[in-house]
């Protein structure tokens with residue numbers, strides 16, 4: 246597999262380099278030079294494959310010989326050891342549940358695959374490199390950190406530093422970030438997610454840090470997190486095919502646009518998708534861009550769907566790149582809508598009242614967006630909205646009648662018995678740098 250930078254087609258790297266560098270020095274993002282088309286026969290026969298089998302076929306097409314087939318199969322079997330069911334709510338409408346992994350959010354797919362890919366490539370390093378600790382930096386708006394922590398916990402030769410915005414993550418999310426111990430450290434940043442992300446980006450551009458530490462990133466900008474997120478789009482389509490429907494609309498709760506970016510990559514690989522709906526909260530840089538043509542990043546606004554509080558959606562450039570920069574072609578396939586907190590809470594209520602389905606706020610936005618789409622676009626298609634987190638992670642923002650309905654899976658019950666620790670830090674690059682260099 247060969248990748249290039251979205252800022253410079255001539256900057257070519259291997260998959261391994263893209264995994265460890267995360268970001269090209271020109272501040273673009275890595276993209277595959279060749280996007281393979283999946284065999285039409287494979288697509289037609291999808292219902293015969295389970296999730297790991299789909300993951301293997303799709304990743305092997307993308308990665309080529311970057312990872313030996315046997316190793317890839319083992320990585321997938323370890324990483325994708327939980328279900329991603331499409332639960333039908335009514336005729337033609339289903340919810341793709343992506344929260345059955347250890348951190349109860351879809352980010353488990355990316356984080357678990359990435360940690361094992363990094364582990365494989367690390368073991369491959371020569372001795373001198375191997376002695377140096379792999380320092381994984383991750384900025385999180387809530388769910389990334391927990392998934393990455395779980396993905397790397399106990400992985401030899403790695404140390405994870407998580408930056409999260411103070412007071413902007415839920416109680417359960419905070420516990421998932423701060424209660425791991427071992428090779429996982431948490432920094433509570435007195436700022437927003439964008440501040441956290443800016444600190445991480447600055448660390449990668451700092452020559453002294455690059456010289457002294459073996460830094461790598463675990464954010465959704467890493468290509469090894471994007472690739473595994475394509476798997477469940479194929480898997481969901483398989484479940485739609487089983488109902489005899491051939492066209493699908495995906496509604497994706499979007500913040501940094503990594504999840505939907507993977508969906509668009511799957512589409513470019515041949516998955517027959519009628520439309521993608523990027524459903525956002527008040528952080529509406531993309532819906533604004535699509536209606537005005539002006540891409541204007543904003544400071545992040547705090548909302549009840551906090552994992553989507555992103556004012557500068559990094560992965561958007563990847564989506565534009567997947568359409569070769571042709572925005573009108575992009576708009577044929579992808580639309581975007583933004584919803585207020587009030588609409589989000591009301592969607593949660595209605596979804597529960599009509600279907601007895603308790604959704605997290607992010608998921609509720611995707612449901613509302615797909616319902617609005619169905620109103621205006623009747624047709625013979627299946628609508629699938631993505632459930633990106635388990636509702637039990639967001640009790641604080643739930644209306645009381647809904648909160649009473651929350652059930653807790655075992656992953657959560659365990660958390661409350663653990664002790665938590667984090668280091669408070671201002672939005673100050675020198676302080677962050679000193680912290681990284683101190684041990």
Ligand SMILES: *Cc1c(COP(=O)(O)O)cnc(C)c1O
Nearest residue numbers: 388500501502503504552633634
């Ligand atoms: C991260 C996250 C999102 C946003 O996903 P992006 O890939 O950043 O667009 C949505 N919902 C939940 C629950 C998340 O954790």
